[in-house]
Amino acid sequence: MSHPFDSLQQQCRTLRLAETAKELPTLLRKAEAKGWTYHEFTHELLSYELQCREQKAVERLMKWADFPEVKTLDGYVNIALL
Known part of the structure; x- marks a missing residue:
C-alpha cells in the first residue's frame, strides 16, 4: 500500500499540477511549522x-x-538617468 503522501503527489501530477507535486513536501513542512489552516x-x-x-x-x-x-x-x- 502506498503512503498517503505519495498518493497526494500522484494526484497532483494527474491533475497536471506538476510544480505543486514537486514542491508539496516543502509546502507541507511549512504548513505544519506555521500552523496554517486548511x-x-x-x-x-x-x-x-x-x-x-x-x-x-x-x-x-x-x-x-x-x-x-x-x-x-x-x-x-538606468539609461534615461545617465
Whole structure:
C-alpha cells in the first residue's frame, strides 16, 4: 500500500499540477511549522502553482519572441538617468 503522501503527489501530477507535486513536501513542512489552516494551505498551494505557470508562460513567450537581447525596464530607466 502506498503512503498517503505519495498518493497526494500522484494526484497532483494527474491533475497536471506538476510544480505543486514537486514542491508539496516543502509546502507541507511549512504548513505544519506555521500552523496554517486548511484555507491558508490551499491558498499557498494554488498560489505556488499559478506563480510557476506564469513564470513558464513568460519564458515560453520570450523564447517564441526570439529577441536578440533581453532588456528590462530597469535597464531603460538606468539609461534615461545617465
